[in-house]
Amino acid sequence: xxxxxxxxxxxxxxxxxxxxxxxxxxxxxxxxxxxxxxxxxxxxxxxxxxxxxxxxxxxxxxxxxxxxxxxxxxxxxxxxxxxxxxxxxxxxxxxxxxxxxxxxxxxxxxxxxxxxxxxxxxxxxxxxxxxxxxxxxxxxxxxxxxxxxxxxxxxxxxxxxxxxxxxxxxxx
Numbered sequence: 001x002x003x004x005x006x007x008x009x010x011x012x013x014x015x016x017x018x019x020x021x022x023x024x025x026x027x028x029x030x031x032x033x034x035x036x037x038x039x040x041x042x043x044x045x046x047x048x049x050x051x052x053x054x055x056x057x058x059x060x061x062x063x064x065x066x067x068x069x070x071x072x073x074x075x076x077x078x079x080x081x082x083x084x085x086x087x088x089x090x091x092x093x094x095x096x097x098x099x100x101x102x103x104x105x106x107x108x109x110x111x112x113x114x115x116x117x118x119x120x121x122x123x124x125x126x127x128x129x130x131x132x133x134x135x136x137x138x139x140x141x142x143x144x145x146x147x148x149x150x151x152x153x154x155x156x157x158x159x160x161x162x163x164x165x166x167x168x169x170x171x172x
Contacts, residue, residue, distance in 0.1 A: 037071025037144035053078035064088040092130035131155040140165040
């Protein structure tokens with residue numbers, strides 16, 4: 001009798017990673033959770049992102065995201081409602097490169113990190129670098145994306161390679 005692939009044991013190299021992931025999921029301690037996602041988000045999904053971020057902040061977890069429209073703005077709004085000290089926002093470029101409405105929202109963020117050295121880079125390149133730094137600072141990544149969101153999908157793959165817990169949710 002042959003077992004299906006889903007029943008196969010993980011390779012020995014993945015056993016330690018799986019054990020770490022299970023331990024982190026069972027850990028009742030506070031985590032550093034990164035949120036990444038698309039700038040273009042269906043309205044219903046914005047409410048879901050806010051609900052998840054607000055719930056995690058109410059549990060006392062620290063959240064880190066970037067500063068832009070869509071998913072990031074929803075996370076920022078939600079966490080600011082709960083406890084602004086739990087939020088870190090890492091911008092891909094300087095604050096001046098952000099839209100006026102995002103700059104206004106970011107004025108309430110206590111832990112804001114700008115990257116003016118990236119102002120000369122294209123936004124996709126600066127965002128990719130920003131995502132990597134965000135991932136390096138977290139224990140877990142929650143990402144909301146479309147199936148063709150290359151930068152976000154690449155960031156999720158990198159996070160998995162770094163041994164982070166990754167929850168990838170698709171809009172489409």
